[in-house]
Amino acid sequence: MRTDREVAFATLVESARRRRECAVGYRLRSQAATGPAYGVRLNPDKRQRVRFGEHDWLIVLAEG
Known part of the structure; x- marks a missing residue:
């Protein structure tokens, strides 16, 4: 994800x-x-737009 643009959480x-x-x-x-x-924002509205910086985190659940 690019840090210089807003993106919808759905993306x-x-x-x-x-x-x-x-x-x-x-x-x-x-x-x-x-x-x-x-x-921290958990379960945000999918339409919500956010602009990430270099030190921001996307919280994911993953295996392995």
Whole structure:
């Protein structure tokens, strides 16, 4: 995923699915110091658009 563009969470879900993974959320480092979620978004609306930075994480479930 590119870090210089907004992307719909649905696009990330589809990318993970193609790798036989399940995207369940993300964490934005820029919001890591702000409670109560500390940058973590679980099960966001698939239409939600997000712009990731270099140190942000996509949270996935995967085997192996």
